[in-house]
Amino acid sequence: MSPLHSEAVSCLKGLQTAQELGMISVIVETDSMMILHAIQGSEQDKAALGVIFREIKIFARLNFATFQIVHCPRGGNRLADTLAVVGARMAPASSVIWLDGAPDLVQDLITSDAAGSVV
Numbered sequence: 001m002s003p004l005h006s007e008a009v010s011c012l013k014g015l016q017t018a019q020e021l022g023m024i025s026v027i028v029e030t031d032s033m034m035i036l037h038a039i040q041g042s043e044q045d046k047a048a049l050g051v052i053f054r055e056i057k058i059f060a061r062l063n064f065a066t067f068q069i070v071h072c073p074r075g076g077n078r079l080a081d082t083l084a085v086v087g088a089r090m091a092p093a094s095s096v097i098w099l100d101g102a103p104d105l106v107q108d109l110i111t112s113d114a115a116g117s118v119v
Contacts, residue, residue, distance in 0.1 A: 006087035007032060007080070008052045011039075013095055015056065019063045026064050029072040031080055039069050079109040 001009075011028055018026050030036055038053040039060075060067040074081050082105075090096075098106070 001088050003084045003088045007084040008049050010087050012056050015059055025066040028069045031072055031074040031077050036069055036071050079113050
């Protein structure tokens with residue numbers, strides 16, 4: 001699975017988890033302009049990942065009062081980049097969700113991204 005595919009699947013899984021937790025407003029940050037344009041666009045994407053992008057759009061429209069996807073440069077969002085790489089290395093049908101606290105690496109990257117520094 002490519003990092004782009006992994007990030008698209010992670011976006012969908014994240015939206016599904018947000019819906020299950022009862023969230024009604026969601027902002028998704030991505031460093032991928034391709035994902036941003038695919039989800040924001042109104043055209044039907046016929047690319048290999050088009051089905052996932054369409055599913056994200058439909059799911060967001062049906063399940064959230066407000067939904068935004070915004071661009072965050074990779075330098076300002078190392079967490080998303082790291083998680084996409086980790087996800088790309090996982091078995092295709094596996095997933096990981098941390099509801100009661102994330103591992104130290106993830107916490108460190110969250111702190112670093114919030115401070116705008118490098119860990």
